[in-house]
Amino acid sequence: MALDPATVSTVLSLLPTILEQANKTIEKIKKGRRKDGAPENAGPESAEARDTSTAARIAELEAAAVQQAEAVKLLAEQHAITIEALRKEAARLDRRLRLMTSVAMAGVALGLGGLVVALNLLFR
Template sequence: MPSLRKRLMALDPATVSTVLSLLPTILDQANKTIEKFKKSKRKDEAPDGAVPEPRDPAARIAELEAAVMQQAEAVKLLAEQHAITIEALRKEAARLDRRLRLMTAVAMGGVALGLGGLVIALNVLFR
């Protein structure tokens, strides 16, 4: 969609900076999540030849519940950040739409004045 791409390329610098300011937070959350998964995988792996010791099911359930709560908080934070980004983009799109409508009206007025001037000039010229 070339028109959408052109509109996105013409975003207000303030909107772009708002969106870009959220990216480090999102990336930080993603990195933390990846590190947690790596650490939990390392804990679950047993050394070569060793028999993994049985874990207390209640402790494992508590660990999983804590991990789920942390992930839920991270998802909630990301959703809030996405909502802020979407709202900023909507405001910018509305501003661009108003600007486009205004420029279209101005261009139509210019064409109308130009045609009127041409008609008057032709009438004066051929009299």
């Protein structure tokens, strides 16, 4: 499977942005920026009960969001490592292909030279 260099460079250029956004999301959630959505006309007990359940739900959602943001961050880091390994492997294979091409060209040159010598000896 061949990797398109444009695709690899695009993915690599996006990884820092993904990591930055994941870090921002984690920090934003950790700071606890929340908006209270309790209605003003509710009674004190129902508003308090609603605030408690809402706060618990918000805490659960924040924890889930932090977990997801950290998972995305780890995944982006793993992709960066994988892409770097693929680049190194592609460079190694490119060097090997160049070497094998050179060896094949030398073999053809020696074969043609031998053929010329053989033909000269044959037709003398």
